[in-house]
Every structure is written in C-alpha cells, then in structure tokens.
Amino acid sequence: MLTSFLNLSYLLGALTFVIGLRRLSSPDTARRGNGLAALGMGIAIIATMVYPFTDAPNNYLWIVVGMLLGGAIGWWSAQKVQMTAMPQMVSIFNGLGGACAVVLAMLELLSFYAGERSLDTGALFIVLLALLIGAVSFTGSLLAFGKLQGLVKDKHVYLPGHQWINIFFLIATIGLVTFLLVQGSSIGSIGAIVLMILTLVYGFSFVAPIGGADMPVVISLLNSFTGLSAAAAGLIYGNQIMLVGGILVGASGTILTVLMCQAMNRSLLNVLIGGFGGGGGAPSKGAVGDQVAKEVTRNDAAIQLFYSNSVMFVPGYGLAVAQAQKAIKELDDLLSANGVEVRYAIHPVAGRMPGHMNVLLAEADVPYAQLLDLDEANDLFANTDIVVVVGANDVVNPAALDDPGSPIYGMPVLQVWEAKNVIVLKRSMSTGYAGIQNQLFFHDKNRMLFGDAKKSLQALIGEVKSL
Amino acid sequence: MEAILQFFDNNLLLIYLLLFTIILGFEVISKVPSVLHTPLMSGANAISGVVIIGAIILIRQAAPDDYWTLGLGTLGVVLGMTNVVGGFAVTDRMLEMFKKKK
Numbered sequence: 001m002l003t004s005f006l007n008l009s010y011l012l013g014a015l016t017f018v019i020g021l022r023r024l025s026s027p028d029t030a031r032r033g034n035g036l037a038a039l040g041m042g043i044a045i046i047a048t049m050v051y052p053f054t055d056a057p058n059n060y061l062w063i064v065v066g067m068l069l070g071g072a073i074g075w076w077s078a079q080k081v082q083m084t085a086m087p088q089m090v091s092i093f094n095g096l097g098g099a100c101a102v103v104l105a106m107l108e109l110l111s112f113y114a115g116e117r118s119l120d121t122g123a124l125f126i127v128l129l130a131l132l133i134g135a136v137s138f139t140g141s142l143l144a145f146g147k148l149q150g151l152v153k154d155k156h157v158y159l160p161g162h163q164w165i166n167i168f169f170l171i172a173t174i175g176l177v178t179f180l181l182v183q184g185s186s187i188g189s190i191g192a193i194v195l196m197i198l199t200l201v202y203g204f205s206f207v208a209p210i211g212g213a214d215m216p217v218v219i220s221l222l223n224s225f226t227g228l229s230a231a232a233a234g235l236i237y238g239n240q241i242m243l244v245g246g247i248l249v250g251a252s253g254t255i256l257t258v259l260m261c262q263a264m265n266r267s268l269l270n271v272l273i274g275g276f277g278g279g280g281g282a283p284s285k286g287a288v289g290d291q292v293a294k295e296v297t298r299n300d301a302a303i304q305l306f307y308s309n310s311v312m313f314v315p316g317y318g319l320a321v322a323q324a325q326k327a328i329k330e331l332d333d334l335l336s337a338n339g340v341e342v343r344y345a346i347h348p349v350a351g352r353m354p355g356h357m358n359v360l361l362a363e364a365d366v367p368y369a370q371l372l373d374l375d376e377a378n379d380l381f382a383n384t385d386i387v388v389v390v391g392a393n394d395v396v397n398p399a400a401l402d403d404p405g406s407p408i409y410g411m412p413v414l415q416v417w418e419a420k421n422v423i424v425l426k427r428s429m430s431t432g433y434a435g436i437q438n439q440l441f442f443h444d445k446n447r448m449l450f451g452d453a454k455k456s457l458q459a460l461i462g463e464v465k466s467l
Numbered sequence: 468m469e470a471i472l473q474f475f476d477n478n479l480l481l482i483y484l485l486l487f488t489i490i491l492g493f494e495v496i497s498k499v500p501s502v503l504h505t506p507l508m509s510g511a512n513a514i515s516g517v518v519i520i521g522a523i524i525l526i527r528q529a530a531p532d533d534y535w536t537l538g539l540g541t542l543g544v545v546l547g548m549t550n551v552v553g554g555f556a557v558t559d560r561m562l563e564m565f566k567k568k569k
Contacts, residue, residue, distance in 0.1 A: 017514055017517075018491060018495060020510070020514075021492075021495050021496060021507075021510070021511065021514070022495050024499075024503065024506065024507050024510050025495070025496065025499040025500075025503060025507065026500075026503075027500070027503060030503055030506060030562050031559065031562040031563065033510070034506070034510050034513075034555060034558045034559055034562055035559070037510060037513070037514055037555070038513070038555040038559075041513070041514070041516070041517065041551055041555070044517065044520060045519065045520065045523065045551075048520050048523045048524060049523060049527075051524075051527075053524075053527060053528060056527045056528050057527070057528075057529070057530060057531045058527050059526050059527060059529060059531055059537060060527075062526050062537050062540065062541045062544075063523055063526050063527070063541070063544055065541065066522075066526075066540075066541040066542075066543075066544030066545045066548065067544055067548045069545050069548070070519075070544060070545040070546065070547065070548025070549040070550075070551075070552065071548050071549075071552045073545070073549045073553070074548060074549040074550065074551065074552030074553030074554070074556065075552050075553065075556055077549075077553055078552070078553045078554075078556030078557040078560065079556065079560075081557065083561075083564075086505065086509070086557065086561065087505075089553070089557055090505075090508060090509050090512055090554075090557070093512055093513070093516075093549065093550045093553045093554050093557070094512050094515070094550070096546040096547070096549050096550045097512070097515045097516050097518055097546070097547065097550040099546045100516075100518045100519065100521075100522060100543045100546040100547040100550065101518050101521075103522070103539050103540070103542055103543040103546065104518065104521045104522060104525060104543055106539070107525060107536055107539055107540065111536075120470060120473065120474060121470035121471070121474070122470060122471060122473070122474025122475075122477075122478075123474070219508070220508055223508055223511060223512050223515065226512070226515040226518075227511070227514075227515045229518070230515050230516075230517055230518035230521075231485070233518050233521045234517075234520075234521070235478070235481060235485075236521070237520075237521050237524055238481070239520055239521065239524070240481075240484060241517060241520060242517050242518060242520050242521060243481065243484060243485060243488065244484070244488050245514045245515065245517035246515060246517060246518070247485060247488040247489055247492055248488060248491070248492045248495070248511070248514060249492075249511045249512070249514050249515040250489070250492065251488075251489055251491075251492025251493050251495075251496065252492060252495075252496040252507065252508075252511040253508070253511060254493075255492075255493060255496050256496075256504060256507070256508055259504070260504075353504065353505045353508070354504035354505065355503055355504035355505035355506065355507075356505050358505075359505055359506070359561050359564065362564040363564045
C-alpha cells in the first residue's frame with residue numbers, strides 16, 4: 001500500500017518536471033513552472049526518504065546532515081549572487097550535479113570490483129557512462145566558471161594543436177571503456193580510478209580551447225551532459241524519476257545548445273574546436289591602420305538624444321559588467337518623458353547567455369514590449385534617429401556581413417549603421433571577444449563616447465536633466 | 468552482442484521510457500522565446516540535481532559501519548542538494564524580476 005503510494009508520488013514528480021519545463025517556456029507561466037518543478041523535486045526526495053527498502057539501515061542522520069548542508073550552501077549562494085554573475089553560478093551548480101554522479105558511479109564501481117555486487121556488461125556500461133559523462137561535466141563546468149569569472153584566461157590553458165589533444169582524449173576514453181567492459185571485474189578497482197582521472201582531465205581539456213565568448217554554448221552543453229549522467233545513474237538504480245528528469249535536461253540542454261549555435265551561425269563542432277580561441281585566427285581584411293574614430297561630447301550626445309524622435313539602445317556585455325542596467329532605464333525614462341520613443345535591440349547572444357540581457361533589463365523594470373529581437377530591430381533601424389550601443393561590439397560589427405575573411409563572417413548582427421546616427425559607449429577602442437576590430441567605429445554616422453558604460457550613462461542623465 | 472540483447476530484454480520498459488522521454492524533452496522545450504533561455508537553462512540545471520535521489524538510496528542501503536560509503540554518499544547528497552536548492556532558487560530570482568513588468 002505504502003509502496004504503491006510512493007510509486008505514485010514518483011510518477012507525480014516526473015509529471016511536474018515535464019509540466020514545469022513546459023511552463024518555463026512562456027513568460028507568463030515561467031515562475032509557476034519553476035515552482036512546480038521544485039515541488040516535484042521535493043515530493044521525489046521525500047518519497048525516496050520514506051520508501052520502504054527491505055532491511056535498510058536507513059542512516060537518516062547522514063542524509064539529513066548532507067541535505068541541510070547542501071541546501072544551505074545552495075540557498076545562500078543563490079541569494080548572494082549578482083545578476084551579472086548568473087552564468088557562472090549556473091555553471092558551478094551544474095558541475096556539482098556532475099560531481100554527484102561521479103561519486104555515485106565510483107561507489108558502485110568500487111563495490112563491483114570488490115566483488116560485493118555483480119553487474120552484467122550492459123549495467124557496467126551504464127555505470128561507466130555515468131562516471132565519464134559526470135566527470136567531464138564536473139571539471140568542464142569548473143573551467144567554464146573560471147573563465148567567466150575571469151580567473152582563467154584563454155591563453156593560459158590553450159595548447160597548440162589542442163583539438164588533437166582532445167581527439168586523443170576521446171579515443172583514449174572510448175578505448176579504456178571498451179577495455180574495462182571486456183575485462184569485467186577481474187581488473188580490480190584500479191581500472192575505475194584510471195578512468196575517473198582520465199575523464200576528469202578530459203573535461204578540463206575539452207573546455208580549454210573554447211573561447212570565453214562561447215562559454216554559454218559550453219555551459220548549455222555541459223548542462224545536458226549532467227542530465228545524461230543523472231539519467232544513467234537512474235538506470236543503475238532502476239529509478240524512473242531520475243531517468244525522466246535526467247533525459248529531460250539532456251534534451252533541453254541539447255536544444256538550447258543548438259539554438260545558441262544557430263544564433264551565431266556556427267556549427268557546434270566549430271565552437272568546440274575553438275574558432276575564437278586564444279590561438280588568434282587569420283587576420284581580418286578589415287584590419288585598421290590609421291583610421292580615426294570621431295568622438296562626441298556628452299553634452300552634444302545628450303542634446304541629440306533629447307530632441308530625437310526615436311532612440312534604440314543596443315546593450316552588450318559592457319552594460320552588464322558595469323552594472324548599468326538601472327542607469328540605462330533612468331535615461332530611458334527621461335527621454336520617454338520628452339516624447340522620445342525608446343526601444344532596446346537585444347542580440348541573441350548579447351551578454352554571456354541567451355536571455356541574459358533580458359534578465360538584466362527586467363531587473364531594471366524595462367517592460368517587455370520595449371525589447372526587440374534581432375529581426376524586429378533590424379527592420380526598424382532605418383526609421384530610428386539614434387542608436388546607442390552600450391558596451392556591445394561583435395554583435396554590431398559590419399564585418400559579419402561584408403568581410404568573408406573575418407572570423408565572425410556570417411554571424412547575424414544588428415545593422416545599427418542603417419539608423420540615422422549611432423553613438424557607441426565604450427571604454428576604449430579595444431576589440432571584443434572575437435578579437436577583431438570593428439569598422440562601425442569609423443563609420444561616417446558613428447560617434448564614440450569613451451568611458452565606463454555606467455559613468456557615461458550617468459553623465460548623459462546629468463546632461464539631459466540640465467537641458 | 469548477446470549481452471547487449473540480454474540487457475535490452477531485461478530493461479525493455481526502461482528503454483521505452485528513455486526513448487519517449489527524449490522525444491518529449493525535445494517537444495516540450497523546442498518553442499521557447501530567447502528571453503527565457505537563461506532561466507530555462509537554470510531551471511533544467513536544477514532538475515538535473517535529481518541525481519541526489521541516487522545518493523539518498525545509496526546511503527539508506529549502506530551498512531551503518533561502512534563509513535567510506537556513508538561519507539562519500541553524504542558528499543553526494545551535499546553536492547546534489549546544492550545543485551537542486553541553488554538551481555531552483557536562482558531560477559526563481561531571475562523569474563521574479565520578469566514578473567514586475569507593467
């Protein structure tokens with residue numbers, strides 16, 4: 001009776017995951033969807049706690065201590081993290097999930113090799129799979145965290161011919177797994193330990209050649225890896241909710257990864273090999289010699305903005321690092337009060353993750369209706385008086401359209417130069433993540449306003465107020 | 468080969484579940500506005516913490532004097548729980564800001 005009730009709870013939990021994810025797909029229901037999935041997870045955990053195993057010692061104290069500790073760490077970091085550091089946070093949480101799968105798989109393997117538990121070849125394969133996917137996800141996520149946090153620079157971990165090293169690791173992993181499957185339990189626990197070390201190193205090496213700008217794609221991919229390792233662990237324990245949850249995440253991570261690659265007009269393989277990596281590709285034909293970008297004073301910029309009919313902001317990662325989302329909203333309010341039509345053009349990969357910029361602007365109370373996606377914005381630029389580019393670079397680079405030698409050639413960009421005037425707020429003339437110069441800065445219509453995004457915006461706010 | 472077929476026979480229902488869930492996962496998620504990509508990734512990431520269930524089962528079935536398994540299992544619970552609680556909380560924080568729209 002109790003058992004069937006608990007099995008029903010698992011079914012309920014699995015259903016909440018599916019419905020929760022479905023609701024997360026729409027802005028109006030997203031928050032409830034997240035809450036629903038969390039509720040389902042709670043039900044599943046409680047059901048697992050009281051599930052009547054025969055002769056189980058239970059050891060509840062250990063579990064409760066672990067849950068309280070993990071829960072406190074998770075809750076505390078979630079409350080404390082800055083909105084700009086969200087991608088790193090997701091990455092590190094993801095890595096911990098992978099580490100959990102590694103621990104489970106290792107314990108399973110150690111008891112298998114100690115002769116305490118028998119696994120047929122199929123089951124052994126699943127355990128090895130959980131171990132290797134979890135391990136790659138764990139160290140890969142840690143390195144992605146390090147890169148996003150600025151702790152690790154691309155050039156510190158990139159070796160010449162790195163893709164060959166990774167191919168070597170892949171072959172070595174497949175070879176070792178095959179070897180372990182053939183050997184069975186006779187080889188002893190050393191086999192599992194070697195595989196764990198190999199795949200931990202592989203995870204690190206896997207992410208190493210991938211440039212900082214591509215980290216969102218990698219995190220998304222690693223997220224789906226963690227889901228797969230959870231699903232593999234679910235197969236080990238014959239637990240349906242682990243299987244369903246893991247596979248759902250595996251599928252969602254895969255879809256997101258593909259969507260992000262599409263937004264950058266690149267193949268996943270191209271990203272993984274590290275097209276933007278620290279290696280520095282062929283120099284772009286648009287390379288700049290002695291061209292001079294024209295500057296605009298804050299006063300002039302403020303006057304232009306205040307007396308225009310329509311303004312389009314193009315926020316980029318520079319806005320996020322400068323924490324300038326509130327400042328841009330304040331400027332927006334001042335301009336709107338004077339009858340200026342203000343909108344925002346959001347490139348799919350602006351910021352560090354798709355949707356990252358939307359989250360930041362939502363934090364500053366910018367209404368949805370003002371946020372335009374790539375195609376909507378490109379249709380409107382020609383009718384826009386002034387485009388203000390705030391801390392964005394590669395996503396407004398015309399080389400993507402007209403310079404086949406450029407590493408970002410073919411990537412869809414915001415065609416801001418179609419507007420009547422462009423003002424670029426930027427700290428310096430330095431290049432973006434793609435490491436290439438931007439011809440937009442030397443365009444006739446463009447004026448530069450140098451300085452930190454937040455300080456420049458605040459200066460503009462001050463100027464507009466004094467008009 | 469025989470081992471693989473054997474495994475297939477023994478786990479037929481699980482394999483059905485696996486395949487249908489993959490298709491369901493693609494279908495459920497394939498129509499998401501890009502605004503919601505980051506929260507979706509974060510929410511999905513929290514769900515991947517479901518691996519904690521395995522750690523709980525492991526500890527409950529371990530011998531009370533098997534400190535090796537208990538210790539590592541508890542480590543697994545800590546890791547999984549951080550992923551679950553942190554993941555859902557962070558997602559909620561992101562979505563909370565979306566709600567304030569007027």
